[in-house]
Amino acid sequence: FFSSPAMSHTRLALQVDECTTYQTTTPSFAPNYNSHHAYRTCTSASAFLAVNVVACGFFLVGLVAKTSEHRPGQHLYAPTVVVRGVQSHGPSTIYAKQAAVDKFLKRESLEMPKIPPYGIMSQRKDEVGAAHGALHWRIQTDSIFLGVCSIVGATVSFIWARSQKRTHQHSTAGHVLKPIEPFENIFAPSWNASAQPTLAMAAIAEREEEAFTLPELPWNKGDLVPHMSAETVEYHHGKHHQAYVTKLNELLSRPENAHWKGKSLEQIIQGSTGAVYNQASQVWNHNFYWKCMAPNPSSTPNPPTGKIAELIERDFGSFEEFKAAFTAACLGHFGSGWVWLNYDGHKLQIYEGHDAENPVKDDGITPLLVLDIWEHAYYIDQGNARAAHIDAWWNMVNWDFANANLPAQRRSAQLTAVEDLAVGGVSGSVALVLAMPLLTLKFCVQSGQALPRYPLDWYRGVLVQCASAAPVAAFQMLANGMMMRILSGTSPLSPKLKRQLRNRERILAAASAGVLSGILYTPVDLLTIQQQRLGKDLVGCFHHILQEHGPLGLLHGAIAMSLRESIFVMGMFGLTPMVTERLMKKFKGKQNGEMLSKLIGSAISGVIASVITHPIDTLKTCLQADMYGEVYQNIVQALFKLIREQGFASLFQGILPRTCMCILAFFVTTTLKAKSEQYKFVLQQREQRRKRKQSATLAIQG
Ligand SMILES: [Fe+2]
Known part of the structure; x- marks a missing residue:
C-alpha cells in the first residue's frame, strides 16, 4: 500500500531524469524546456525516494532484528542496535533491559516459551506473562517507529504527487510529466484498466x-x-x-x-x-x-x-x-x-x-x-x-x-440488493459444493484418517458447510453492491449505480464490504474455535464468553478477521474482474477466450489473496484461541512471536488447499455474478422491445 506511490514516483523520477539528460547534453533538442521546473521535480523526487528507501530500510532492519532477538541467553543482534541507535535509546539502555529480562528468566528457571500457533500456554501463565510483558514494549515501540516512518514516506509522496498535478498540468509538450494520482497505481500497471490503450x-x-x-x-x-x-x-x-x-x-x-x-x-x-x-x-x-x-x-x-x-x-x-x-x-x-x-x-x-x-x-x-x-x-x-x-x-x-x-458500452445490468443477496448465496453454495472434496481431503490428511471409498462420502457434511458459507458469501456480495452504490453517489439500496466506478473505487467498495463481513463473521468464527477448545456446545460457549469477557469479547480477533476478509473480498470483487477484463481484451476473438480469461483471472487473484490472507488467518486463529491474551495479545505481537518461535514457513501451513478453494470461490462467484448481470440486461432489452412494439401497435390502432 505504501510502496504504490513510490512506484509511481520512481517512474516520474526516471522520466524527469531523461528530460534532464536532454537538457544538459543537447539543449537544442528542447527549445521550450523549462530546466528549473525539471530540476525542482528531480530534487523532490529524489527527496521522496530517499525518505521511502530509509523507511523501507528501517522496516527490513527491524524485521530481521525482531525475528532474531530475544532468545534466552542471547544478547541483541547488531541490526537492533542500529534501529535503537536511531531511536536515541542508546545501546546501553537495550543491554540493560535485555539483561533485566534474562535475569528474571534465570531466577525463575524459565525459558522463553515455545508455543505452537494453535496451542495455549496454561502453566505458570503469570510468570511467563510478566517476562513477555517486559519484552513486548520493544515490539510495540519498534512497530510505532516503523509505522511512523512509512506514514512519513506516504505523506511526503502524497503531497509531492499533488504538487506535480498542479505544476505539470500546463507545461509544454514533450516535457509533460503525466500527473499521477498518489494511489492510482496500487495495482498498476499490469491490471489497472485505466492503463489500457484507448x-x-x-x-x-x-x-x-x-x-x-x-x-x-x-x-x-x-x-x-x-x-x-x-x-x-x-x-x-x-x-x-x-x-x-x-x-x-x-x-x-x-x-x-x-x-x-x-x-x-x-x-x-x-x-x-x-x-x-x-x-x-x-x-x-x-x-x-x-x-x-x-x-x-x-x-x-x-x-x-x-x-x-x-x-x-x-x-x-x-x-x-x-x-x-x-x-x-x-x-x-x-x-x-x-x-x-x-x-x-x-x-x-x-x-x-x-x-x-x-x-x-x-x-x-x-x-x-x-x-x-x-x-x-x-x-x-x-x-x-x-x-x-x-x-x-x-x-x-x-x-x-x-x-x-467511443469505448464499447457495457452489456450488463446492475443487480439490485435482493438479487445480490440471492446470487451471493447461490455462489457461496456452489463454490462450496465444488470445493467439498478438497475440504474432505484436507480433513483426512490433517486427522490421519483414510480417504473415503465412495464418491458420495466425499460430500458428507456438505449441507452444514453450505449453511455456514452461503450467508457469508451472500452478505459479502450485498455489502459490495451497497458500497458500490454509495461510492457512485446514490443510496445503498438504489436499483442501479449513478455512474460507473473507477478501478480504485471498485477496490475500495470491495475492501469495505470485506471489513463489514469480517466484523459480522468474527463471533461465528470465535464460537467455532472456542467450542473446539472448551469442548462445550454453542450456547454454553456463548454464555462462557459473555461471562468471562463481556459482550465485546465476541469481537475478539475482529481486526485480524476484518483484514483477512477485506483482502479476500478485494481479490474477489476488485481484482478478479479487473484481471479478467484485461485478459478478455487480450484473448478477444479466440475460442473460449472469455472462459480462459475468467479462469486465469481467478487463479491470479486467488493466489495473491490466499498468500496474503493465509498468515492473517493463522494469526486470527491464534488470537481467537487465546481469549485471555496469555500468549497472543495483538496481531503484530502474534506475528513476530510466531515467526520467532515457529519460523516464517509456519505462517503458510496448509496454504495449498486454501488457495485452491480461493480460486474456486473467485471463479464461481465472479462468473455467476457476471452471468446474472448479462442475463438481466438481456431481459431488460427484451422488455423494452416488447414495450416499444406494444406502443407501436397501439399507435397504429389509434
Ligand atoms: Fe497541423
Whole structure:
C-alpha cells in the first residue's frame, strides 16, 4: 500500500531524469524546456525516494532484528542496535533491559516459551506473562517507529504527487510529466484498466518497417471545399504533416535513438520526451485530425448524431453549449496547439494540448475529436482569423468517427440488493459444493484418517458447510453492491449505480464490504474455535464468553478477521474482474477466450489473496484461541512471536488447499455474478422491445 506511490514516483523520477539528460547534453533538442521546473521535480523526487528507501530500510532492519532477538541467553543482534541507535535509546539502555529480562528468566528457571500457533500456554501463565510483558514494549515501540516512518514516506509522496498535478498540468509538450494520482497505481500497471490503450489509437503493434510514412488522406483534397480549400489541404498534408514524418524518421535514425527501432508511434509517444516526442506526437495528431472531418460538408454546423450526441447533451447540456465551450477553448489557447474532445470513461471533456501535446500518454483517456489550431492549419484560407477556421470546422465535423472512437458500452445490468443477496448465496453454495472434496481431503490428511471409498462420502457434511458459507458469501456480495452504490453517489439500496466506478473505487467498495463481513463473521468464527477448545456446545460457549469477557469479547480477533476478509473480498470483487477484463481484451476473438480469461483471472487473484490472507488467518486463529491474551495479545505481537518461535514457513501451513478453494470461490462467484448481470440486461432489452412494439401497435390502432 505504501510502496504504490513510490512506484509511481520512481517512474516520474526516471522520466524527469531523461528530460534532464536532454537538457544538459543537447539543449537544442528542447527549445521550450523549462530546466528549473525539471530540476525542482528531480530534487523532490529524489527527496521522496530517499525518505521511502530509509523507511523501507528501517522496516527490513527491524524485521530481521525482531525475528532474531530475544532468545534466552542471547544478547541483541547488531541490526537492533542500529534501529535503537536511531531511536536515541542508546545501546546501553537495550543491554540493560535485555539483561533485566534474562535475569528474571534465570531466577525463575524459565525459558522463553515455545508455543505452537494453535496451542495455549496454561502453566505458570503469570510468570511467563510478566517476562513477555517486559519484552513486548520493544515490539510495540519498534512497530510505532516503523509505522511512523512509512506514514512519513506516504505523506511526503502524497503531497509531492499533488504538487506535480498542479505544476505539470500546463507545461509544454514533450516535457509533460503525466500527473499521477498518489494511489492510482496500487495495482498498476499490469491490471489497472485505466492503463489500457484507448480505442481511438491504432493497435499498438511492433512496427515492422524501418521508417514511418505519410498516410493517405481519407478523402480527396477538394472534398472539404468551401470550408477548407484544396490548397490548404495540399500544404497542410503534403508539406507540414510530411515534414513531421520526415523529421521523426531522421531523429529515429540517429544512434542515440536506436532503442525506438521497431516501436509503434504510440509506444514512442508514451515513452519519449523532447524532440522525438514532439515529432512523433505531431505525426499522430495529424493522422487523427484528417479523420475528424467528413467530405462534402454542409453550409451550416453539422450536428452530432448517435451516442456522442447523447453524451454531449448529458455532459454539456446541449450541442450549442458544447460548441460554445469548445470554440472558447480554441480561441483562448495561447500559441499553437490542439483542442481535443476526450472521453475519460465516465464523461466527455475538452482538453487543450499545447504544441504537440495529445492524450496518448494519459491512461484511460480516449480521444474522440481534435481541431488543429496551429496557424499553418488556416493561414491560406482564413489568414490569421482563427475564429473563422473554427467556424468552418463545425460544418465538417465527422461525428461517425467520434462515435467509432467511443469505448464499447457495457452489456450488463446492475443487480439490485435482493438479487445480490440471492446470487451471493447461490455462489457461496456452489463454490462450496465444488470445493467439498478438497475440504474432505484436507480433513483426512490433517486427522490421519483414510480417504473415503465412495464418491458420495466425499460430500458428507456438505449441507452444514453450505449453511455456514452461503450467508457469508451472500452478505459479502450485498455489502459490495451497497458500497458500490454509495461510492457512485446514490443510496445503498438504489436499483442501479449513478455512474460507473473507477478501478480504485471498485477496490475500495470491495475492501469495505470485506471489513463489514469480517466484523459480522468474527463471533461465528470465535464460537467455532472456542467450542473446539472448551469442548462445550454453542450456547454454553456463548454464555462462557459473555461471562468471562463481556459482550465485546465476541469481537475478539475482529481486526485480524476484518483484514483477512477485506483482502479476500478485494481479490474477489476488485481484482478478479479487473484481471479478467484485461485478459478478455487480450484473448478477444479466440475460442473460449472469455472462459480462459475468467479462469486465469481467478487463479491470479486467488493466489495473491490466499498468500496474503493465509498468515492473517493463522494469526486470527491464534488470537481467537487465546481469549485471555496469555500468549497472543495483538496481531503484530502474534506475528513476530510466531515467526520467532515457529519460523516464517509456519505462517503458510496448509496454504495449498486454501488457495485452491480461493480460486474456486473467485471463479464461481465472479462468473455467476457476471452471468446474472448479462442475463438481466438481456431481459431488460427484451422488455423494452416488447414495450416499444406494444406502443407501436397501439399507435397504429389509434
Ligand atoms: Fe497541423
